[in-house]
Amino acid sequence: MKLFSKEQVYQGDKLTAERQKISSTDLMERAGMQIFNWMHMRMQGAQVPIHIFCGIGNNGGDGLVLARHLILDGYHVKTYVINCSDKRSKDFLINYDRIKNVTKDWPTLLSCTEDFPEIHQDDIIVDAVFGIGLNRPVDDWVKSLFIHFRKTKAFTLSIDIPSGLSTDKVLEDEDAAVWAGYTLSFASPKLIFFLPETAKYTIQWEVLDIGLDQEFLYTTNTEAELIGKHEVLPLYKPREKFSHKGQFGHSLIIGGSHGKIGAVTLASRAALSAGAGLVTAYVPKCGYMVLQASFPEAMVITDTDEEIITAIEFDIEPTVIGFGVGLGTNTKTISAFEAFLEKNKIPLVIDADGINMLAKKKTLLKLLPENTILTPHAKELERLVGAWKDDFDKLKKVKAFSKKYTCIVAVKGANTITVFGDKLYINTTGNPGLSTGGSGDVLTGIITGFLSQGYEPLEATVFGVYLHGRSADIAVEDFGYQSLVASHVIDYLGQAFIDLFKQPEQPTEATEQEQEKA
Template sequence: MKLFSKEQIYEGDKLTTERQKISSTELMERAGTQIFNWMHMRMQGAQVPIHVFCGIGNNGGDGLVLARHLITHGYNVVTYIVNCSDKRTKDFLLNYDHIKNVTKKWPTMLSCKSDFEDVVIGVDDIIVDAVFGIGLNRPPNTWVQELFQKFRDSKAFTLSIDIPSGLYTDKAVEDSKAVVHANYTLSFQSPKLVFFLPETAKYTSQWEALDIGIDRDYLMQTETEVELISKHEVLPIYKPRQKFAHKGDFGHVLMLGGSYGKIGAVNLASRAALGSGCGLVTAYVPKCGYQSLQTAIPEVMVITDEDETNISNIQFEIEPTVIGVGVGLGTSEKTAKAFEAFLKQNKSPLVIDADALNLLSKKKALLKLLPEQSILTPHPKELERLVGAWSDDFEKLKKVKAFSKKYNVIVLIKGAHSITVYNEKLYVNTTGNPGMATAGSGDVLTGIISGLVAQAYEPLAATIFGVYLHGKAADISLEDYGYQSLIASHIVATIGEAYIDLFKQPEQPQEEEKQNK
């Protein structure tokens, strides 16, 4: 799914009115009606008090359309106008007139704190936030911030229209108190990037995209900087197997890493590479890892370094399709020297994780030795060592895009919504859960991505697909183990089920439900 920028959304609205020969007021009517339909389907006429707070721009106009439909359908509605400026949009004013035609109880005007001090919002009520939309470019007035605090204090269910008020689409929030904390956000046509960033995702617990009929050609043809990755997006990436295929068709992964006490990282990564479907895996480890790997994973071949406890001289005669490097590697002086020597002579594609990233951070001149489209998979601290500290998520994305472009590498920003970055493009993943915050889950991801590169997936596609499979496998494991007991080995064990899930059809209603319908 494409995530459109603020400017693209405005352009889409404009083109839609031109191509469909409708007014902007009619498009607003369409948007507000879709929100009403969503609420009406769930509430079925329930007489819960609904407080609709409307700003004086187009977001407020959407709220007025919603309030009018709720009123005409008999709901218990109180409408408020958050009068925070002298500037009112044309469509807001038209819909303000429309709502006055369907009720004798005109909207309550709020212009300062004293206007809403006596407003009572019960814990079982519903708040609809239609105060500010995507056009906001400065913090709300102090009294408006106090209104938002009243929302929070009420603990009522809060539904935001398009975006939680006070939240920007393209920059960080200065003060969390100046933003509505929504339980649910109904976003027009597509969600916003800020719903997926660590610092701003907290402002909406859940979201849903509503189709308001924006011009289809515009949606299809417009290139966006950000894409949201789910099953629909990864299915076209998947490569089916042919009947006469053999293991040589699916590549050879060399998993290079391990040190005394950290051979388990190579174990997990190697098992994950096999589980992702590659034909062969060889682990390159110090001598101390030989027996455990040969015993634990009979399918994996093992080459040992001359050193007993650390990798010190990387030499091998095989020709791997891809090399996964860094898991459990350590950063000792002799390992650092061996890693540098390896990079200077290496010609194979690389998937780089963990201590290999730390070694690159310590000597950034080595970054110029990386093959084009190498895949880097840092966790937040490793990323900071690579690109430098950032003040907010938007600066982080800017730094990572610049880094990716400078070295022509793919960078995976790990997180609740891991983001794959290549040049100016961002791919936001939707699978995964908090149970993945456990030792070794990153090693599994390195293995999966390495295994996909070995199977001739392009590096960018391998990263996007690998992150999806990794998260989906963890989601499947969650059903049996829960958040606290999920471990990395469980994720490896369910990679196959993640593949199978790609082709599962949505569950059909039970027979009894069908008959009732």
Template sequence: MKVFSKEQIYEGDKITAERQQISSTDLMERAGTQIFNWMHMRMQGAQVPIHIFCGIGNNGGDGLVLARHLITHGYNVNTYVINCSDKRSKDFLINYDKIKNVTKNWPTLLSCTEDFPEIQSEDIIVDAVFGIGLNRPIDEWVKALFMHFKATKAFTLSIDIPSGLYPDKPIKDEDAVVWAGFTLSFASPKLVFFLPETAKYTVQWEVLDIGLDQEFLFTAVTDVELIGKHEVLPNYIPRDKFSHKGQLGHSLIIGGSYGKIGAVTLASRATLSVGAGLVSAYVPKCGYIPLQTSFPEAMVITDIDEEKITQIKLDITPTVIGLGMGAGVDKKTIDAFEEFLKDNKVPMVIDADGINILSKNKVLLELLPSQTILTPHPKELERLIGNWKDDFDKLEKTKAFAKKHDIIIVIKGANTIIVFDNKLYVNTTGNPGLSTAGSGDVLTGIITGLISQGYNPLVATIFGVYLHGKSADIAVENYGYQSLIASHIIDYLGAAYLDLFKQPEQPQVEEVDSDPKENK
């Protein structure tokens, strides 16, 4: 799914109005009607008090359309206008007049000096105060109103974006943002729904189709894409009936040190479990018996040193290499990695201590093959690119770093973000159960195993992150968040593959129609 920028959404609105020969007021009617349909399907006429707070711009106009439909369908609605300025949008004024024609209970105009309306915890708040166009700090009274929303503990539904939240920059005051239980977003979700510092402002979100021009939606190129089943399925390579292990690649996992052979074992198991034909593990001598006994499917090559990697000499030609997990940062290990990188031309996935070695010796970055994949956790990323001020600064610095070195960077987190060539790919699978030792080693193995089978590095990374999270989502149904361990992720990879081909059940929805041309 494409994640459109603020500017692209405005452009889409304009193109839609021109090509469909409708007015901006008609498009607002569509948006408000879709929000009504969403609420009506769930409430089915329930007489819970609904408090709709409207700004005086287009987001407020959407709220007025919603209020009108709710009123005409018999709901218990209280409508308020945040009347702190005289700069009302044209479409807001049109819908302000329309709502006065369907009820004697006109919207209450709230000046920025009045007390707040009384709201009970069982009520519903609809936030239609500010949209994506907000470009300035909000007034103190409005900030206090948002804090009042939160204090009531009432369910809060935001229209398009929680008011006070910017779609393209960080916020400075968390009290100046609506904390929404649900956000109904037009055209696409907003990037801020997935970033650690701003995701908390909406517990859930859903995209509403408001009929934007299909050609625009299809052809517009975005800097951000949301990755789910529909995005990865077209890239799936089915297994041929006559295929054999030699056609599915030979993966090499390099890592481990005394007491940390488990990291290599997990990565190797994941590599083979995701579909690689062969996997070899290169480890210190101390890893030979643990690997041979715990994972007999792997072939094992050992270093001359008992406890750490001191040289990497191979008599095989691997298809792809996963490197770094559990390796440590001993001087001899760093030297061995440097010598190996000087001659290596094979695609690579680098994790853990491999990243730490690169952070300490950034000249080694110039030795990496094109589109090498780095999979850092937040602290490893900080060592690599330096400190950042906020999530947007982090993304910009990561994009610049990845672009400079022609690499792919996986920013691991609740919504893992893949960065390559100035573009972001935001993953939607995964859960807090992944916060466990070894899950990163499994991810490295999964991506390595996909490259082994012929997936190009970017596709392998996107697909691998998706499968990693989906496997955990399926496993957590049996284990819960606390008891999920890295091995379970490997065990459920087959279920994650099978899930790609399951068709979701489609709910039957009865909607209220809105023909924009009838509103002219």
């Protein structure tokens, strides 16, 4: 799913009006009606007080359309206009007149000096104050209103975006925005829904189709894409009946040090479970018995040193190398890494201490093969690209880094974002159960396994990140967040693959009858 920028949304609205020969007021009516349909389907006429707060721009106009339809359908509605400016949009004024024609209870004009209306915890607040066009800090009075919303503990529904937020920067004052329980977004979700510093402003979100021009939606390229099942399914490479292991590559996992051989075991198991034809682990001598005993499917090559890797020499021809898990950053290991990079032409997936070594000695970055894949967590990323002031600055730095070194960076997090040049691929799978040691090693192995089979580096990363998270989502149903461990993610990879082809279950007649009774 594409994530349209603010400017692209405006362009889409304009093109839609022109090509469908409708006015902007008609498009606003369509948007407000879709919000009404969403609420009506869930409320079914319930007489819960609904407080709709409207700004005086187009977002407020959407709120007025919603209020009018709710009133006409018999809902208990109270409408307010945040009357702190004389600058009203044309479509707002049209819908302000329209709502006055359907009710004697005209919208209450809230001036910047008045007290706030009384709202109870069981009421509903609809936030239609500001839209995506807000480009200035909110007034203190409006900020106090937003704080009032939170204090009531009433369910808050935001239209398009929680008011007070910007689409391209992080708020310095978290009280200067609405904290929504749900946001109904037009055309596409907003990037801020997926960033650590801004995702907290809406618990859930949903996209409403307001009938924007289809050609615009399909042909417009966006900076960011949301990755779900429909996006990764076309990437899947099926296997033929007479295929054999030699067709799916040979993954070499280089890593491990005394006490950290488990990381290599996890990555190696994950690579094979993701589909690699063969897997070899390259470890210090201390890892030989561990791997041979715990993972018999893998082949093992050892360094001459007992506890660390001091040289990287092998007589096999791997398709791809996964490097860095459990490796440590001993000076001898760094020297071995540098000597290896100077002659290596094999595609790389680098994680953990491999990234830490690159950060310690940044001249090594110039030796990376084109389209090398890096999978840092937040602290590793900071060592690599430097500190950032906020999430947008972080993405800016990662994009610059990716372009400079022609590499792919998977920025791990609740919504892992794969960055390649100026493009962002935002993952939708995964859960807090992945906050456990070894889950990153598993991701490294999965991506390595995909690359081994012939997936392009970007495909391998995007698909690997998705499948890693989806496996955890399936596993967590059996283990819960706290008890999920990294090896569970490997164990459930098969179910994650199968899930790619599962159709949503259709309710049976009995289920539908039960729902009607409920």
